[in-house]
Amino acid sequence: MKLKFTKMHGLGNDFVVLDGVRQNITLTPAQLRFLADRNFGVGCDQILLVEKPGQAGVDFRYRIFNADGSEVEQCGNGARCFVRFVHEQGLTDKREIKVETKSGIISPRLEADGNVTVDMGKPIFSPDRIPFVSPTDAVIQPLQVGDQEVAITAVSMGNPHAVQVVADVDTAPVAIQGPMIESHPRFPQRVNAGFLQVVDRHSVRLRVYERGAGETLACGTGACAAVVAGISRDLLDSPVRVSTRGGELSIAWNGPGTPVHMTGPAVTVFSGEIEL
Numbered sequence: 001m002k003l004k005f006t007k008m009h010g011l012g013n014d015f016v017v018l019d020g021v022r023q024n025i026t027l028t029p030a031q032l033r034f035l036a037d038r039n040f041g042v043g044c045d046q047i048l049l050v051e052k053p054g055q056a057g058v059d060f061r062y063r064i065f066n067a068d069g070s071e072v073e074q075c076g077n078g079a080r081c082f083v084r085f086v087h088e089q090g091l092t093d094k095r096e097i098k099v100e101t102k103s104g105i106i107s108p109r110l111e112a113d114g115n116v117t118v119d120m121g122k123p124i125f126s127p128d129r130i131p132f133v134s135p136t137d138a139v140i141q142p143l144q145v146g147d148q149e150v151a152i153t154a155v156s157m158g159n160p161h162a163v164q165v166v167a168d169v170d171t172a173p174v175a176i177q178g179p180m181i182e183s184h185p186r187f188p189q190r191v192n193a194g195f196l197q198v199v200d201r202h203s204v205r206l207r208v209y210e211r212g213a214g215e216t217l218a219c220g221t222g223a224c225a226a227v228v229a230g231i232s233r234d235l236l237d238s239p240v241r242v243s244t245r246g247g248e249l250s251i252a253w254n255g256p257g258t259p260v261h262m263t264g265p266a267v268t269v270f271s272g273e274i275e276l
């Protein structure tokens with residue numbers, strides 16, 4: 001089978017984007033891993049599948065697969081690429097679309113300057129609603145990671161994040177603690193591990209070891225979760241500029257019960273066709 005794809009990225013968090021509206025696409029986990037493979041396939045952190053919506057009042061369904069082939073609930077950098085993709089492919093001429101994901105509806109909007117703003121929905125701390133996030137909704141919780149106890153904030157942006165504050169992201173133990181936190185027994189569905197350095201009340205630096213993909217150059221939901229964690233810990237005020245290894249995002253959140261807004265770029269790199 002030949003599959004048309006487009007390679008895109010948001011701050012270097014890269015994607016293979018597939019048009020499942022005009023192509024009939026069903027991929028096995030092995031085929032997803034092949035597409036994501038940087039040596040034998042196209043190479044990406046996540047595969048994004050654009051589909052017709054399954055419910056009334058929304059424009060598309062957005063499915064997300066990590067490089068390890070697992071399907072996940074949400075992807076922020078991907079959401080920005082999603083709206084650019086459906087525009088460039090002529091699948092819609094709307095600048096603001098409603099998109100159904102595994103974790104609810106999000107609304108990406110293509111701005112006049114080419115950036116994309118996404119209403120990512122409300123962050124969730126409650127253990128009753130998202131049992132896989134954490135057994136408690138305390139803003140700061142101890143987590144035993146190897147021989148170290150770290151203070152995390154567990155927050156869901158549709159997908160689960162465990163955010164810790166570090167003095168310097170450049171020397172933070174991302175490669176060592178990242179995989180341990182990702183697979184920590186506290187998070188039976190695994191978790192994205194964020195390492196947040198506060199620069200001032202409106203500016204942070206962030207690295208994220210992503211569930212199912214390893215450390216990426218940027219993580220959109222990770223940026224939202226980190227800002228929610230920082231504001232909840234009274235370290236930050238909205239809006240916050242988030243510097244990642246791949247570039248900058250702006251994140252705004254007005255506190256509990258309100259949605260998080262993320263603004264940043266989305267870039268198309270090339271299109272191609274691959275035999276599966």
Ligand SMILES: N[C@@H](CCC[C@H](N)C(=O)O)C(=O)O
Nearest residue numbers: 075076077159211219220221
């Ligand atoms: N890169 C993403 C998040 C992708 C999913 C994540 N790895 C998970 O497993 O939850 C983003 O930009 O949000």
